[in-house]
Amino acid sequence: MRDIIMYQSSGEDELFVEKSTAELPQPAAEAVTVTVEIDAGQTYQEMDGFGASFTDSAAYLIHQVLDEAQRTEVMSKLFHAQEGIGLSFLRNPMGASDYARSVYSYNDLPEQETDPSLERFSIAHDEADIIPLLQQALKLNPEIKLMASPWSAPGWMKTSGSMIAGQLKPENYRVYADYFVRYIQAFAAHGLPIYAVTVQNEPLYEPHHYPSMLMLPEEQREFIQRELKPSFRKHGLNTKIFCYDHNWDRPDYPLTVLEQAEAEVDGVAWHWYGGAPAAQSEVLAAYPDTEVHFTEGSGGEWIPPFEQAFSNVMRTGIEILRNHSKSFVLWNMALDEQNGPAVPGFGKSTCRGVVTVNQQTRELTYTLDYYALAHFSKVIRPRALRLGTTASHEQLRSVAFRNRDGSVAVVLFNDGEAEETVAVKLQGEEVLTFSMAPKSAVSLKLSEMQV
The missing domain is CATH 2.60.40.1180 (Golgi alpha-mannosidase II)
Known part of the structure; x- marks a missing residue:
């Protein structure tokens, strides 16, 4: 029995x-x-794990709005394998995303200035809320893997001169590769090894109301081959590189990158806002040595509660795993009662966090995304086959x-x-x-x- x-x-x-x-x-x-x-x-x-993202907004809500007892409770319920649901995969925005209280990078400069040697590089912003929570999470669950994704390069590296929209200037490919290296080294100095990076969040989407950077597949391929992977090798970094990091409806993008850069790319990252999970298997069939990762899916007000929303996470999560993904990562770990905070000018947010932290009452609630993730992470542990x-x-x-x-x-x-x-x-x-x-x-x- x-x-x-x-x-x-x-x-x-x-x-x-x-x-x-x-x-x-x-x-x-x-x-x-x-x-x-x-x-x-x-x-x-083999599974790496399940999780969500400590965006600037999520980290602020958990680290500053909650009191110490609430923070201890929620971190245990999120990350402890026995007392909680044992989340084990975290995706960190490299700088501001749409869910941040301000627009920032790790090398912000006055207009017209540049810093090709990255002398003013600093992760001080993340040392306030994000890094302490990551350190606490790792203590609760040492098997956690950390990955990082930029929404934009620093504005001075781009055609727009801003973290909003624009493209990476080819002459700044090398310094941007160095920017990745400095980020990985700075987090390692805090005891936080970066397991993987994606090159650009949603590279085909160029909104003008939050940090973004258009990066066509040919550009991404060249950046990885010419600068990013060589820079990782030069500095002895074994951090994995995942390409794409966008929706299922454009498998041609990772296929174009992998056609010439397969040797420099460890995996393909996917989102669920378009297309179907079968795209993951399509690309894997063409490049069977390349890992599959699902790195962002948010629930929100566009999916009516309750049954439809819970069903969406369960149904889609199972199909993501059946289509060979080694990770299943939702979006914000926490949002407030207004589905924020979001960057200034973002407008009305409709996303849903794994937990809700009410900024007015300081009430902490666990959303249906928490319980849906629990169905996976509680029983499927890291390195499960x-x-x-x-x-x-x-x-x-x-x-x-x-x-x-x-x-x-x-x-x-x-x-x-x-x-x-x-x-x-x-x-x-x-x-x-x-x-x-x-x-x-x-x-x-x-x-x-x-x-």
Whole structure:
């Protein structure tokens, strides 16, 4: 008999609740409507982890608005593997993003000035809120991996002269590569190793109301090949380089980069605001030695609460993993009651954080994104290996992993409109049968298996 841990979400009143499998009613065999088969002999990607981003806004809310007791609670619930949900992958904006209280880089200069030797480079801004929280997170979970993504190069390096819009000037490719190196070295000095960087957040999107930088695939390829990777080698950095960092609807972008720069690129990063997760597999099929990472997806007011929004994270998260991603990263770790703060001039924000910190009342609440992430991160641990799964009914979405301790994690989502009686089989052995309401999620952790 296997030990089984079960978590279930079936609505706003039941979010990620641990269930005793011993108390579950045992349906008759003929009552089973869906069978999920787990094949431990079929293996795919190894997970790096699940998480979100400590944007300037998120870090400020958690580090300055919450009191010490609240901060201790939320950090434990986010990152501790036993007392919380064990998040293990964090994406940090390199400088300001759309969710920052001001527009800043690590080398801001007066108009018309330049600093090709980066003498005025400083990460002092991040030392206030972001770095202390990253250090605390690493203490709670030493397996955390940190990645970094710029929304823009410093304005003086660009055609616009600003962090808003514009492109990187070719003559500044080398100094911008040095900027990445200085960032990685500065974080390492704080005990924060940078596991990976992306070259540019959403390089095909050039908004004029927050930091952005247009970077065409040919430009990105040249920057990586000519300057970024050589600079990493020169300074002995093993930080991985991921290209693209944008939506599923343009797989031609990473394919163009990889066509000539495959040797210098470690992975492709994806967002969910256009296209479908199958794009991840399309690019992987063409370049099978290149890692797949999902680095940003935000919930928000454009997806009606509750069921549709929770379902979106569960459904899409499972498909992201089934399409070979080694990470699943949502957007802001925290936002306030106005879905901010956002950079001045941003306008109305509609995004949703993993937690909400009310700046007026200082109330801390955990959003449905927290509970949806929990369904994955609590049972699928770092370096887990994805196993093959098939379901006899396409509306029952499934993904399974074998953890390093030998346990098997299974995440299921009933995407249909009817209740299903689900039988889970591992290597042909039926391990559990239970009912799943429409749009409900179940996560299982099965005790060590022999392989």
